[in-house]
Amino acid sequence: xxxxxxxxxxxxxxxxxxxxxMLTTLGIVIGIAAVIAMMEIGSGSSNSIRKSIExxxxxxxxxxxxxxxxxxxxxxxxxTMSLTPExxxxxxxxxxxxxxxxxxxNARGKQAVAGxxxxxxxxxxxxxxxxxxxxxxxxxxxxxFSDREVDERSRVCLVGATIVRELFNGQSPIDCxxxxxxxxxxxxxxxxxxxxxxxxxxxxxxxxxxxTTVRLRVTGLKYGSATSTTSKAATTPSELYPGSGVALxxxxxxxxxxxxxxxxxxxxIDQIVLTATAPERVDAAIGxxxxxxxxxxxxxxxxxxxxxxRNSAEFMTTITNTSKVMTNLLxxxxxxSLVVGGVGIMNIMLVSxxxxxxxxxxxxxxxxxxxxxxxxxxxxxxxxxxxxxxxGIMLGHGAALLVESQLGWPIESSPGAVAAAVIVSAGVGIVxxxxxxxxxxxxxxxxxxxxx
Amino acid sequence: MLIELKDIRKTYFLGxxxxxxxxxxxxxxxxxxxxxxxxxxxxxxxxLMNILGCLDRPTGGSYLLDGEEVGGADNDRRAEVRNKxxxxxxxxxxxLPRTSALDNVxxxxxxxAGKLSxxxxxxxxxxxxxxxGLADRMHHYPSQLSGGQQQRVAIARALINHxxxxxxxxxxxxxxxxxxxxxMEMFGKLNAEGITVILVTHALxxxxxxxxxxxxxxxxxxxxxxERGGDK
Numbered sequence: 263x264x265x266x267x268x269x270x271x272x273x274x275x276x277x278x279x280x281x282x283x284m285l286t287t288l289g290i291v292i293g294i295a296a297v298i299a300m301m302e303i304g305s306g307s308s309n310s311i312r313k314s315i316e317x318x319x320x321x322x323x324x325x326x327x328x329x330x331x332x333x334x335x336x337x338x339x340x341x342t343m344s345l346t347p348e349x350x351x352x353x354x355x356x357x358x359x360x361x362x363x364x365x366x367x368n369a370r371g372k373q374a375v376a377g378x379x380x381x382x383x384x385x386x387x388x389x390x391x392x393x394x395x396x397x398x399x400x401x402x403x404x405x406x407f408s409d410r411e412v413d414e415r416s417r418v419c420l421v422g423a424t425i426v427r428e429l430f431n432g433q434s435p436i437d438c439x440x441x442x443x444x445x446x447x448x449x450x451x452x453x454x455x456x457x458x459x460x461x462x463x464x465x466x467x468x469x470x471x472x473x474t475t476v477r478l479r480v481t482g483l484k485y486g487s488a489t490s491t492t493s494k495a496a497t498t499p500s501e502l503y504p505g506s507g508v509a510l511x512x513x514x515x516x517x518x519x520x521x522x523x524x525x526x527x528x529x530x531i532d533q534i535v536l537t538a539t540a541p542e543r544v545d546a547a548i549g550x551x552x553x554x555x556x557x558x559x560x561x562x563x564x565x566x567x568x569x570x571x572r573n574s575a576e577f578m579t580t581i582t583n584t585s586k587v588m589t590n591l592l593x594x595x596x597x598x599s600l601v602v603g604g605v606g607i608m609n610i611m612l613v614s615x616x617x618x619x620x621x622x623x624x625x626x627x628x629x630x631x632x633x634x635x636x637x638x639x640x641x642x643x644x645x646x647x648x649x650x651x652x653x654g655i656m657l658g659h660g661a662a663l664l665v666e667s668q669l670g671w672p673i674e675s676s677p678g679a680v681a682a683a684v685i686v687s688a689g690v691g692i693v694x695x696x697x698x699x700x701x702x703x704x705x706x707x708x709x710x711x712x713x714x
Numbered sequence: 715m716l717i718e719l720k721d722i723r724k725t726y727f728l729g730x731x732x733x734x735x736x737x738x739x740x741x742x743x744x745x746x747x748x749x750x751x752x753x754x755x756x757x758x759x760x761x762l763m764n765i766l767g768c769l770d771r772p773t774g775g776s777y778l779l780d781g782e783e784v785g786g787a788d789n790d791r792r793a794e795v796r797n798k799x800x801x802x803x804x805x806x807x808x809x810l811p812r813t814s815a816l817d818n819v820x821x822x823x824x825x826x827a828g829k830l831s832x833x834x835x836x837x838x839x840x841x842x843x844x845x846x847g848l849a850d851r852m853h854h855y856p857s858q859l860s861g862g863q864q865q866r867v868a869i870a871r872a873l874i875n876h877x878x879x880x881x882x883x884x885x886x887x888x889x890x891x892x893x894x895x896x897x898m899e900m901f902g903k904l905n906a907e908g909i910t911v912i913l914v915t916h917a918l919x920x921x922x923x924x925x926x927x928x929x930x931x932x933x934x935x936x937x938x939x940x941e942r943g944g945d946k
Contacts, residue, residue: 267824271824274813278812620808621810623808624808624810625821625825626769626793626796627767627769627796627802627804627808628796628797628802628821628822628825628871628872629793629794629796629797629798629822629825629826629875630793630797630824630825631789631790631793631794631825632789632793633790634825707769708764708769708770711769711804711808
């Protein structure tokens with residue numbers, strides 16, 4: 263019997279009992295709908311996470327100073343001052359898997375003043391021109407600063423959209439002045455808005471300036487031993503006791519300090535931000551970095567690293583894994599409902615075979631082979647499941663759309679999930695339809711013809 | 715010789731007791747004959763009919779249909795024989811419910827090995843319905859047809875593959891005398907056209923229309939095993 267003929271016969275047989283067919287296939291409908299909805303919502307959310315990480319820079323690697331241990335107590339990341347601009351240059355020079363690298367210094371908690379407004383930006387970042395391309399940040403208006411401006415410690419800066427709103431009332435701030443810690447910066451560019459990052463923080467609440475300017479003019483120099491800390495409170499023991507006011511030498515005047523910029527022997531930076539040449543080279547780049555920095559910092563093999571390396575892929579995997587676990591759990595539930603649906607199909611197919619015993623006998627009497635009968639019932643159950651699957655795909659997609667419109671969750675329709683649903687429902691039809699079909703094909707034509 | 719049975723035996727094994735139903739049947743039927751198989755109920759005539767119709771296997775003996783041994787053939791070959799060489803008409807018509815007369819008639823073509831187009835199938839179905847005089851009822855469901863009409867649809871279905879032999883198991887058993895007449899005329903007409911007709915009955919007036927009557931009693935043929943019938 264031809265395939266199309268068999269399918270037509272199967273559809274006719276199903277049409278004889280539409281209500282029953284509908285109720286039978288309900289299990290499959292619900293199962294497939296659940297699978298589709300889960301897949302669309304799940305892949306939508308992991309996609310949006312991926313996007314927000316890509317916004318941050320997909321193959322971005324950060325090196326931070328490590329934790330300083332004092333008396334066995336870790337002082338936390340950044341409590342030692344182990345990174346220097348020279349480290350950054352060395353990385354660029356010697357690591358083949360590193361594309362771009364810039365030093366970063368932070369000046370948190372400083373106030374910015376423009377005209378009669380003042381505001382505390384979340385981030386005041388001192389860095390190099392490559393920082394923008396590493397973090398996928400674009401200039402909306404104006405221009406970025408150049409390497410030369412970094413070398414000259416120029417007092418120029420870029421501002422984020424939030425700063426424009428808070429300090430300049432939304433007006434274009436280009437060529438306006440902005441003061442941070444009594445240092446006057448000229449705004450030369452506005453960053454394109456990035457919105458919130460994946461932790462919910464405002465990415466636009468930022469001022470970016472050449473790192474030399476920030477380090478040498480704003481935050482002040484951080485010299486010294488590898489164990490000095492950034493905090494002013496925890497300083498030398500002499501300051502903790504009376505008599506600390508007595509100075510051996512005349513104090514340096516503030517204006518004298520800013521006017522005569524002495525390049526110190528040893529400048530600290532807070533971070534090195536860099537990219538691997540390609541996303542798949544991230545691990546290789548991290549290996550090189552570790553080796554190079556350990557060598558430069560003269561660490562013995564038994565010493566722990568005095569720096570931390572973080573990359574955005576780590577965030578990505580952590581967060582994607584979380585959402586994957588949730589999606590997989592829900593998928594399991596959906597699959598269980600598919601199995602339940604399949605048992606329903608098997609049940610009704612067995613009823614159908616019993617009911618149509620005489621028809622089977624007649625078909626055999628006029629020349630149907632047992633394989634013809636097997637195929638007819640198998641196709642009937644597959645048709646039932648596929649129709650259920652098709653309805654389920656539509657329902658599931660509808661449910662996902664509803665979730666998107668009502669709850670605002672991102673969804674992503676996936677052709678893969680639809681294909682999987684079709685294959686799974688056909689598979690359920692085959693697995694659970696086989697036994698009834700096999701039973702039908704084993705009937706004896708004479709017994710079947712005389713079955714009452 | 716179209717049909718040749720040699721010492722056909724059929725025994726049912728019901729647990730510990732064996733029940734012999736056919737105890738050595740030998741008969742021969744020529745092409746174009748009109749044969750009636752008679753016997754009391756329980757005589758084994760229905761079992762014989764099932765073996766002749768390739769629905770059942772004999773326990774022993776040989777069955778040659780058109781020169782081919784079909785008694786011991788495998789299931790697929792016997793299905794093909796049922797499809798191509800044999801037409802079978804049942805006492806209770808056995809039409810598919812909620813399926814039009816035409817679709818009932820062309821149903822066996824679905825199992826015929828050579829592929830026919832849908833249009834060709836329909837053409838042949840209409841031709842067969844014309845042959846049994848029901849071309850105007852081809853879109854009716856069995857429930858909308860009288861018993862005689864239903865049986866004629868069943869005859870058209872049996873003839874769809876132009877088999878040389880037509881078996882009928884009590885074809886008038888469920889019909890009243892008027893509609894029986896209708897169906898019996900049909901068989902006479904088909905036999906006149908050259909089809910071998912073999913029917914089972916226990917109504918003598920039905921059997922008398924046949925050219926030859928084979929009497930069966932207790933699993934054995936009493937009379938009529940080999941002689942040629944007279945009037946055709």
